[in-house]
Amino acid sequence: MQNRRETLKHSAVLAGLLAAAGYPQFALAAFNKAAFDAKNVQDAVKAAGGTGLAESKEVTVIGPDIAENGAVVPLGASTTLAGVKRMLILVEKNPAALVAMFHVSDAVDANFSTRAKMGQSSDVYAVAIMNDGRALWAKKEVKVTLGGCGG
Incomplete structure (x- = not known):
């Protein structure tokens, strides 16, 4: 049976191995700071590598018509198109428009x-x-109500 000291020792060794292998750099490579810092939809899409914005019936945005709690609004994005590199979910009036970026x-x-x-x-x-x-x-x-009382 492993005691607390051995568990901590093994965890420290694992952390050292991951750091030596460059794990933090791999994690940061997937993070696009410019896209997540963008203040509007167009700038976020451009920073994520998109050009030539065009509306498409092949892309679907999922979300409620009315969100009673603005702190946890369920949102989604999907498409059946082939050749997709990234999917983004953006909220136009948020201080930073990009909510999520998924690599496909x-x-x-x-x-x-x-x-x-x-x-x-x-x-x-x-x-x-x-x-x-x-x-x-x-x-x-998506309409956000305050406490479900309308807004």
Whole structure:
């Protein structure tokens, strides 16, 4: 049976091995600071590698018509298009528009969901960034009520 001291020792060794292998750099490589710091939808899409924004019926944004609790609004994005590189979920009126970025490969279905904080009613965008750089989007208005009393 392992005691606390041995467990801590093994954890320290594992952390050292991961650091030596460059694990923190791999984790940060997937994080796009410029995209997450962008103040509007267009800048976030551009920072994520998208060009030529075009509305598409092949992209779906998922969210409630009315969110009674703006702190945890369920949002999603999906598409059945082939050649998708990234899926983005953006909230237009948030201080930083980009809520989530998902990297897509042939082994992954482009169907994602998350929860986001929304301070006010806003358009929510789902954007599919294609391998050729095109950014296809759909939007939906989500109304946020304060305490469910209307807003």
